[in-house]
Amino acid sequence: MSTQSLPGDDRYSRQIRFQGVGSGGQELISAGHVLVVGCGGLGTGLVNLLARSGVGRITVVDRDTVELSNLQRQTLFEEADALAATPKAVAAAEACARINSGVSVVPIVVDVTSANVESLVAGVDLVLDATDNLQTRYLLNDACVKLGIPWIYGGAVSSTGMSLTVLPGETACLRCLSPTMPASGTTDTCATVGVLASAVAIISALQWTEAIKLLIGDRDHLNRTMVYLDVWTNDFQRGEPLTPDPDCPCCGHRRFDFLAAAATDAAQDEG
Numbered sequence: 001m002s003t004q005s006l007p008g009d010d011r012y013s014r015q016i017r018f019q020g021v022g023s024g025g026q027e028l029i030s031a032g033h034v035l036v037v038g039c040g041g042l043g044t045g046l047v048n049l050l051a052r053s054g055v056g057r058i059t060v061v062d063r064d065t066v067e068l069s070n071l072q073r074q075t076l077f078e079e080a081d082a083l084a085a086t087p088k089a090v091a092a093a094e095a096c097a098r099i100n101s102g103v104s105v106v107p108i109v110v111d112v113t114s115a116n117v118e119s120l121v122a123g124v125d126l127v128l129d130a131t132d133n134l135q136t137r138y139l140l141n142d143a144c145v146k147l148g149i150p151w152i153y154g155g156a157v158s159s160t161g162m163s164l165t166v167l168p169g170e171t172a173c174l175r176c177l178s179p180t181m182p183a184s185g186t187t188d189t190c191a192t193v194g195v196l197a198s199a200v201a202i203i204s205a206l207q208w209t210e211a212i213k214l215l216i217g218d219r220d221h222l223n224r225t226m227v228y229l230d231v232w233t234n235d236f237q238r239g240e241p242l243t244p245d246p247d248c249p250c251c252g253h254r255r256f257d258f259l260a261a262a263a264t265d266a267a268q269d270e271g
């Protein structure tokens with residue numbers, strides 16, 4: 001995608017003026033390559049903010065097509081996308097091309113499996129989790145810990161949301177917190193209990209902010225614990241910083257069970 005220079009383009013001036021970013025930070029943001037896995041509520045929120053803030057390369061992976069029930073919270077999509085059943089990753093890339101011609105958004109319409117996750121993750125600066133299924137999250141955790149790439153967990157369901165930044169070797173990984181994956185059907189999903197757009201919006205905004213800190217290299221202000229919030233009850237919680245568990249099968253013993261498992265048809269539901 002070619003970079004259009006617009007007359008008097010001061011597109012990033014307010015972001016650059018923020019002391020945490022500055023012009024040096026903006027250059028690092030522009031040079032960044034971020035992978036967004038899932039393009040539902042969290043994914044569209046993330047891709048929207050990443051494109052507007054000038055992240056130079058954004059790869060977005062999702063296998064699904066846009067449906068009318070997505071439009072309540074999936075902010076890059078419109079009715080025409082649902083009527084045409086456009087793949088979500090493609091619709092997101094098309095929307096971003098209208099928002100910011102100076103960034104490249106590459107859509108990949110595929111299911112993330114043990115067979116392809118490492119090649120998707122390899123070479124990016126960081127990975128944003130915008131799925132709402134645990135199978136894909138455990139796969140991302142394995143791939144990112146193995147390759148030493150930071151990833152940012154995000155989840156939203158009902159009126160609640162959670163986020164955690166995983167810095168391999170520095171902070172707890174997903175398997176430090178939960179060594180075995182909960183069985184499918186034991187956790188609430190957006191399809192069963194619904195989800196509020198505000199919970200999705202807040203979590204994606206927190207994830208974007210962590211991504212920008214990582215691209216800039218401001219590691220002092222990263223979130224090293226699980227953040228939990230409920231927009232309906234106004235409950236906002238943040239735990240103590242989490243350190244890696246030396247007995248963790250993944251980051252402790254470097255056993256990547258989910259990468260080693262055969263590729264399965266993991267449901268990649270929208271958040």
Ligand SMILES: [Zn+2]
Pocket residue numbers: 172173174175176177244245248249250251252
């Ligand atoms: Zn771990």
